[in-house]
Structures are given as C-alpha cells and as structure tokens.
Amino acid sequence: MTIRVRSPLADINEAPRGKPVRALPSLEGRRLGLLWSQHAATVKFWPVLETVAEGKFRPAEVHRLYKTSTWNVATPEEIDAFAPKVDYVLVGVGA
Numbered sequence: 001m002t003i004r005v006r007s008p009l010a011d012i013n014e015a016p017r018g019k020p021v022r023a024l025p026s027l028e029g030r031r032l033g034l035l036w037s038q039h040a041a042t043v044k045f046w047p048v049l050e051t052v053a054e055g056k057f058r059p060a061e062v063h064r065l066y067k068t069s070t071w072n073v074a075t076p077e078e079i080d081a082f083a084p085k086v087d088y089v090l091v092g093v094g095a
Contacts, residue, residue, distance in 0.1 A: 016076075024087060032059035033086030037093050039070045046092050053090055061085070 063085045
C-alpha cells in the first residue's frame, strides 16, 4: 500500500489584479449596481434592500446583475459588462 501526501496548496487561478479606485464623495446621484445571488434565504430581504437603497441614494441609474445560480460566481464576462455601467455596487451573497 502506498500513502501519498499531497500539498495543501491547490493550483488555483489568481484573482485578477484590480485597478486603484477612488472614494466617491457621495453615493447620491451615482450609478447604482445591484449584484444578487438570489439565495432562497434572501428573497424577501433583497427587494426591500433595493427599495431602501434607491430611496436613500437616489441613483441616476440602477443596473442589476442577478446570478442564475447561487452556487456559481458571476462570470468574468458578466462582471466585465456590468462594471462600466456602475459607480458602486451593493452585493448580496447568500444567507
């Protein structure tokens, strides 16, 4: 019998290098992004959060990205298409 010891360090993809971001002086009147995983435990909470955020920050535009699977990440293509449309994002990821 052979016992093999494997490295606990997995070969994983590195996260993409981010770009420096500036702090927004205010969230009011900016383009709001809403990224939601649609987790079953949040189906009542998330719509209320959206309503409150829209009322409080009065965004110039609202863009939504609702993931099709609570378990999978949004694809790089989805994020690349979403990011230029918004100035800030509220993210809902599970329960």
